Amino acid sequence: MRILHTSDWHLGRTLEGRSRLPEQEAFLAELCDIADDTDARLILVAGDIFDTVNPPAAAEELFYEAVSRLGADGRRLVLIIAGNHDNPERLCAAAPLAGKQGILLLGKPGEVPMLTLPAETADAVRLLGSGPGWCDLQLGDERVQVVALPYPSEARLDAALVDGVETESELQAAYSDRVRQMLAQGASRYATDAIRLGISHLFVTGGVESDSERPIQVGGAFTVSPRAFPAEAQYVALGHLHKAQQVRSAPGHVRYSGTPLAYSFSEAGQAKSVTLLEATPSAFTTKEILLSAGKPLVRWRATEGPAQVEEWCNEGRDSNAWVDLEIHLHTSLSLEETARLKRMHPGLVSIRPVFAAQTELAVAADERAGLPIDELFVLFYQQRNAGAQPADETVRLFLELLHKAQESDDTA
Ligand SMILES: [Mn+2]
Numbered sequence: 524m525r526i527l528h529t530s531d532w533h534l535g536r537t538l539e540g541r542s543r544l545p546e547q548e549a550f551l552a553e554l555c556d557i558a559d560d561t562d563a564r565l566i567l568v569a570g571d572i573f574d575t576v577n578p579p580a581a582a583e584e585l586f587y588e589a590v591s592r593l594g595a596d597g598r599r600l601v602l603i604i605a606g607n608h609d610n611p612e613r614l615c616a617a618a619p620l621a622g623k624q625g626i627l628l629l630g631k632p633g634e635v636p637m638l639t640l641p642a643e644t645a646d647a648v649r650l651l652g653s654g655p656g657w658c659d660l661q662l663g664d665e666r667v668q669v670v671a672l673p674y675p676s677e678a679r680l681d682a683a684l685v686d687g688v689e690t691e692s693e694l695q696a697a698y699s700d701r702v703r704q705m706l707a708q709g710a711s712r713y714a715t716d717a718i719r720l721g722i723s724h725l726f727v728t729g730g731v732e733s734d735s736e737r738p739i740q741v742g743g744a745f746t747v748s749p750r751a752f753p754a755e756a757q758y759v760a761l762g763h764l765h766k767a768q769q770v771r772s773a774p775g776h777v778r779y780s781g782t783p784l785a786y787s788f789s790e791a792g793q794a795k796s797v798t799l800l801e802a803t804p805s806a807f808t809t810k811e812i813l814l815s816a817g818k819p820l821v822r823w824r825a826t827e828g829p830a831q832v833e834e835w836c837n838e839g840r841d842s843n844a845w846v847d848l849e850i851h852l853h854t855s856l857s858l859e860e861t862a863r864l865k866r867m868h869p870g871l872v873s874i875r876p877v878f879a880a881q882t883e884l885a886v887a888a889d890e891r892a893g894l895p896i897d898e899l900f901v902l903f904y905q906q907r908n909a910g911a912q913p914a915d916e917t918v919r920l921f922l923e924l925l926h927k928a929q930e931s932d933d934t935a
Pocket of ligand 1: 531533606736763
């Protein structure tokens with residue numbers, strides 16, 4: 524049987540204020556096509572469906588449309604858990620409707636998966652049994668058992684970890700052990716004639732991070748030991764880390780699918796994918812299916828200034844990408860120059876100036892005392908702007924303001 528593993532869609536997420544919804548829509552269409560082409564019977568979505576606890580309505584609409592298509596009228600099972608970015612109650616508010624379409628929405632650890640599929644789809648998807656954090660399914664000819672642990676924050680675990688715990692490392696160990704217990708509880712129900720899977724959203728110690736994951740836990744990263752995963756599970760589908768990667772030193776095959784789109788420039792050059800699993804109760808293989816829906820995120824470094832950037836734009840370089848530009852300058856870009864560059868490449872989302880020669884700013888105090896006010900202003904401006912020269916207009920405005928201030932002081 525074929526299974527797809529994906530996570531961290533972050534629907535509604537923007538890049539420096541730019542909408543990514545068209546790319547997210549294109550990814551979901553691509554995912555539906557992959558599900559059809561591979562004849563996947565089960566889709567695992569390992570958390571961070573939305574980017575915020577209060578996502579825009581357009582992102583929610585996109586989500587409902589996509590999962591409804593993925594579910595194929597109850598002929599395919601879609602299992603979705605909440606991540607640290609999701610509001611678990613809100614994600615599950617649609618569970619009564621979703622359950623009728625073969626879509627399982629799980630918000631918090633310990634929730635019981637429920638399906639209410641019509642009898643006519645029972646040949647394709649049937650819930651044989653379920654309990655807190657696990658389900659036993661018949662998908663066509665195969666029996667599949669899934670241990671599901673939605674984002675287990677301390678608050679969502681609904682269990683105090685602090686009893687008898689004094690230090691940070693003890694707390695860390697208690698947390699990891701609690702997660703291990705919960706996974707083991709579900710895994711104790713595994714049958715050898717079933718495909719045995721796990722799904723969760725957490726941070727495994729040693730994983731490779733990107734800039735676009737916000738800290739999973741404010742005030743100290745709660746991480747889980749790779750040894751917390753049950754050895755009986757054939758495959759554990761994880762969400763949270765945005766780079767696709769396998770968890771080393773876990774007893775079984777534990778994997779992060781990564782995000783479908785690059786969400787930060789630290790992910791520039793990373794291939795984005797979904798993981799395809801081909802499994803029987805005794806064997807399985809995995810394969811990465813590369814995605815093409817998201818625009819690339821690239822970094823430009825223009826050491827020769829604006830003219831070089833214009834040349835690249837004219838050449839059509841990275842015309843379909845989001846660009847983070849580092850530009851080397853002698854004086855700051857004027858508003859007109861900035862607007863011109865942004866017009867030339869609509870994907871230019873950030874411009875970071877680097878001033879080639881950092882002006883010698885260490886002017887002795889007694890020397891400063893003798894300088895006229897406009898020269899002092901220039902020194903101050905350079906100090907605040909990495910050595911950039913202020914425009915004449917800026918200096919003139921400063922003098923004008925200063926003059927006005929002195930006038931009002933005189934009349935006060
Ligand atoms: Mn995430």
